[in-house]
Amino acid sequence: MAINTDKNSYTIIFAVVMVLVVGTVLAGISSVLKPNITANKITEKQQNILFAMGIADTEDPNEFVPAEKAQELFDQYVGDEQYIITGNSAQKTTDAFNIEVKKENDKLKQDPNYERKMPLFIGKKDGEEFYVVPMRGNGLWDAIWGYVSLDKEFKTVKGAFFDHKGETPGLGANIKEAYFRDDFIGEHILDASGNYKGITVKKGNGDPKNVRKDDNAVDAMAGATITGDGVTAMVKKGIRMYQPYFETLKK
Amino acid sequence: MAEVTEEKVVAKVKEPKEPLFSKKNKKLLTDPLADNNPITIQVLGICSALAITAQLKPSIVMAISVIFVLGIGNVVISLMRNIIPSKIRIIVQLVVVAALVIVVDQVLKAFAYTLSKELSVFIGLIITNCIIMGRFEAFALGNGPWKSFLDGIGNAAGYGVLLIIVAFFRELLGSGTLFGAKVLGDPIEKTGLYAYGYENNGFMVLAPMALITVGIIIWIQRSRNKALIEDH
Numbered sequence: 001m002a003i004n005t006d007k008n009s010y011t012i013i014f015a016v017v018m019v020l021v022v023g024t025v026l027a028g029i030s031s032v033l034k035p036n037i038t039a040n041k042i043t044e045k046q047q048n049i050l051f052a053m054g055i056a057d058t059e060d061p062n063e064f065v066p067a068e069k070a071q072e073l074f075d076q077y078v079g080d081e082q083y084i085i086t087g088n089s090a091q092k093t094t095d096a097f098n099i100e101v102k103k104e105n106d107k108l109k110q111d112p113n114y115e116r117k118m119p120l121f122i123g124k125k126d127g128e129e130f131y132v133v134p135m136r137g138n139g140l141w142d143a144i145w146g147y148v149s150l151d152k153e154f155k156t157v158k159g160a161f162f163d164h165k166g167e168t169p170g171l172g173a174n175i176k177e178a179y180f181r182d183d184f185i186g187e188h189i190l191d192a193s194g195n196y197k198g199i200t201v202k203k204g205n206g207d208p209k210n211v212r213k214d215d216n217a218v219d220a221m222a223g224a225t226i227t228g229d230g231v232t233a234m235v236k237k238g239i240r241m242y243q244p245y246f247e248t249l250k251k
Numbered sequence: 252m253a254e255v256t257e258e259k260v261v262a263k264v265k266e267p268k269e270p271l272f273s274k275k276n277k278k279l280l281t282d283p284l285a286d287n288n289p290i291t292i293q294v295l296g297i298c299s300a301l302a303i304t305a306q307l308k309p310s311i312v313m314a315i316s317v318i319f320v321l322g323i324g325n326v327v328i329s330l331m332r333n334i335i336p337s338k339i340r341i342i343v344q345l346v347v348v349a350a351l352v353i354v355v356d357q358v359l360k361a362f363a364y365t366l367s368k369e370l371s372v373f374i375g376l377i378i379t380n381c382i383i384m385g386r387f388e389a390f391a392l393g394n395g396p397w398k399s400f401l402d403g404i405g406n407a408a409g410y411g412v413l414l415i416i417v418a419f420f421r422e423l424l425g426s427g428t429l430f431g432a433k434v435l436g437d438p439i440e441k442t443g444l445y446a447y448g449y450e451n452n453g454f455m456v457l458a459p460m461a462l463i464t465v466g467i468i469i470w471i472q473r474s475r476n477k478a479l480i481e482d483h
Contacts, residue, residue: 005333005334005335005336005337006336006337006338010336011336011338011339014334014335014336014339014343015339015342018343018346019346022346022350025350026350026353026354029353029354029357030357033357033358033360033361036360036361036362037357037360037361037364040360040361040364043364044364044368067364067365
C-alpha cells in the first residue's frame with residue numbers, strides 16, 4: 001500500500017477533507033429539497049388549524065383532512081380571517097400564518113420589553129366561530145405544541161390538537177391521541193366567577209370520564225406526568241397571553 | 252462473534268476472480284435471511300426492532316431505509332477501506348452512516364411527510380442501529396465493494412424480514428388490523444371476530460411483547476436447525 005494511513009498528518013488531512021465533502025453534499029441536498037419540505041410544513045399547519053376546528057378527514061375523524069385538499073379547505077373555513085395581536089389591538093393580515101410562536105418566545109426572552117406578536121385564526125363553520133390559538137411549550141424531552149379553538153365568549157374550548165417532537169412513544173406521545181385531546185372539548189377555561197384559570201391536566205381529579213366540564217381540569221395520562229404538566233403550562237400560558245385582547249372583544 | 256474474525260481472515264487472502272453471483276456471494280445475500288439473521292443469531296439491532304414493530308407500515312419503511320443505508324454505507328466504507336486512517340475509522344463510519352441517514356430523513360420529509368412524522372425518532376435511531384456499525388466494522392472494512400454491497404443488502408433484508416414478521420403478529424393480535432385495515436372486524440361495533448367475544452391483546456402493542464415475539468422466533472428457528480444451538 002502506497003499511503004501510510006497511520007501518520008498523524010494523514011489522519012488530520014483525511015478528517016478535514018471528509019468533513020468538507022460530506023458537509024457540501026448534505027448542504028446541497030438540503031437546499032434542493034427545501035421547497036418541498038416548506039410546502040409540507042405549511043400544509044401540516046393548515047391541517048392542524050382545521051383539525052382544532054373539528055374539520056377532519058371525512059372517513060376517519062382522527063385523521064387530518066387530506067394534504068391535497070388542505071389549502072382549499074383552509075381558504076374555505078379560515079381564508080383571510082387571520083390576525084396578529086399585539087397587546088389588546090389586532091391587525092388583520094395573512095402574515096399571521098407565518099408567525100412562529102417559538103421565534104416570538106425567543107425574542108421575548110432576549111428582550112423583556114419586546115411586544116410579542118400573537119397569531120389568531122378565526123374559522124367559521126356552520127355559522128359558528130372558532131378562535132384558534134396556536135401555542136408552544138415544553139414536554140419531558142423536547143418541544144410540544146398545539147392549537148386550541150375557543151368559542152366566541154372565550155369561555156369554553158371547542159377543539160384541540162397537540163403534537164410533540166420527541167415524547168416517549170406510548171406515554172407522553174399520547175397527547176396526540178384522541179382520548180386525551182378530546183377531553184379538552186367543552187372544558188371551561190374560566191372559573192365560576194369568570195376569572196381566567198386555564199385547563200389543568202390533573203391526576204386523580206375523580207372525573208376520569210370528564211363529565212364535569214366546569215372544573216378546569218382534564219384527566220391525566222398514565223405514566224406521563226411531566227408531559228401532562230407541560231400541556232397544562234402551555235395551555236394556561238398560551239391562552240392567557242390573548243386575554244387582554246379577548247377582554248376588549250367581549251366589551 | 253466467531254464469524255467476524257473468520258471473515259477478516261478470509262478477506263486478507265488474495266482471491267481469484269469469481270463470477271458476480273458465485274455460490275459464495277449468493278451466500279452473503281441469503282445467509283443473513285435465515286441461518287445468520289442479524290436479529291435472531293447475531294443479536295444486533297434489537298432496540299429498533301422493539302420500538303417500531305407495533306405496526307406493519309413503519310416496519311416496512313424502516314426495513315427499506317436500513318437496506319438503503321446499509322447497502323450504500325457498506326459500499327462507501329469498502330471503497331474507502333484502504334485510505335481510512337485506522338485511528339479514526341469508527342468516526343469515519345459514524346460520519347458515513349449519519350450522512351446517509353440525514354439524506355433518508357430529508358427525502359422522507361420532502362416526499363412522504365406523514366410517514367416521516369410517524370417515524371420521527373426512529374429515523375435518527377438508524378444511526379445508532381448496531382447492525383450498521385457492526386457490518387461496517389466486521390465486513391466492509393475487509394472486503395471489496397461488491398461483496399460488501401451484497402452483505403449489506405443481505406443483512407438489512409434479514410433484519411427487515413424479522414421486523415415484518417414481528418410487526419405482522421403485533422399489529423394483528425394487538426390492534427386487530429393489518430396496514431391499518433380492520434381484518435378481524437370492528438372492536439367497537441362488535442363485528443367479525445369481536446362478535447364472538449374476541450378481544451385485542453393490548454399487551455402486544457407494548458415493547459416487551461416484541462421481545463417475547465422475537466424470543467419465540469429464535470426458539471422456533473433453533474429447534475428447526477439444531478446446528479444453531481451453541482454448546483455450553
